[in-house]
Amino acid sequence: AIRMTQSPSSFSASTGDRVTITCRASQGISSYLAWYQQKPGKAPKLLIYAASTLQSGVPSRFSGSGSGTDFTLTISCLQSEDFATYYCQQYYSYPSYTFGQGTKLEIK
């Protein structure tokens, strides 16, 4: 099974900061990668699919990059509503899928 490893697992940042979260796959997954945002008590929300395509309605301060095994999610200018937990997901191994363990972004 393909394992997805996110780093860091958690970190603190301030409003206005530029932050980057990394996701590494245990084998090449081309660009079959998505990023989700989840707030406490809520369902995950799709932010990016195909590694770098912004889902409709998602602010342009979110961006994704990478292919193969190494991927990043960048938030260019943190807003208060961005403090949440972020998950990467690979769908290369369709019809099964795996998620990263999550990265919790907290307010400094």
Add this chain to the structure above:
Amino acid sequence: EVQLVESGGGLVQPGGSLRLSCAASGFTFSSYWMSWVRQAPGKGLEWVANIKQDGSEKYYVDSVKGRFTISRDNAKNSLYLQMNSLRAEDTAVYYCARTRRSGRDAFDIWGQGTMVTVSS
């Protein structure tokens, strides 16, 4: 409005059964692959099962094979998860999710989740 609404969660004893439902609205349900994803308390997301548009293909994570069954009724715009031989480790919030375009794609619509607690 595109929406998924889960129901059927609750408290069940180890070894018991539960059937989850997911009602879809606002889109052509029969055109999409659908999945169940779960999240144990304080833990990350785990894909559980998925089903093709016409129900002809079904897939499961190894930990639930032989115990869980995914199904759908396109006439009722509904997705189901029959869970048998439940274990404590099945305790989680269960989400239904729509796959974006094809089976090999991200999950673009999620329900609000339904909590399943397996405990004596």
